[in-house]
Every structure is written in structure tokens, then in C-alpha cells.
Amino acid sequence: MIAVADSFDAMTSDRPYRRGMPIHEAAAILREERGRQWDAIVVDALLRSIADQLERPAPLLLHLVRDDVADASGVASA
Numbered sequence: 001m002i003a004v005a006d007s008f009d010a011m012t013s014d015r016p017y018r019r020g021m022p023i024h025e026a027a028a029i030l031r032e033e034r035g036r037q038w039d040a041i042v043v044d045a046l047l048r049s050i051a052d053q054l055e056r057p058a059p060l061l062l063h064l065v066r067d068d069v070a071d072a073s074g075v076a077s078a
Contacts, residue, residue, distance in 0.1 A: 008030065031047070
């Protein structure tokens with residue numbers, strides 16, 4: 001249980017060296033490695049607990065646009 005929760009938190013939290021990924025991407029990684037890297041029952045439980053958040057539209061495009069603008073201008077986005 002701790003490994004799944006810690007991995008999800010690590011993937012979705014901002015770090016000094018990178019932004020946290022959207023929960024939709026982290027959920028996809030958990031699904032992909034379910035039963036291999038992480039216990040399938042625990043992954044399923046976590047995904048059920050965040051299901052309402054996964055049903056919302058992903059804010060992925062805004063995240064990508066901000067990063068692309070920062071890369072092109074050489075100025076980091078806030």
C-alpha cells in the first residue's frame with residue numbers, strides 16, 4: 001500500500017527539478033504497471049478512491065502550453 005501511495009504522490013507532486021504530472025498520467029502509469037511493479041488490488045483501490053478526479057477533463061493542454069512557451073522564450077513559467 002505504501003509503495004503505491006508513495007509512487008502516486010511522487011509522480012503528481014512538484015519537485016525542485018520538475019513539475020508534478022497530472023493525475024491522469026500518473027493513473028495511466030499505475031494501470032500499466034499494475035500487477036508487475038505494484039500490487040493490482042492496491043492500485044485498483046487507489047484508482048477507485050480518485051475516480052471522481054479522473055472523470056474531470058484533464059488540464060494537460062494548459063500544462064504543456066506553459067512548458068512550451070517557457071522553453072521557447074528561455075524564461076521559466078511560474
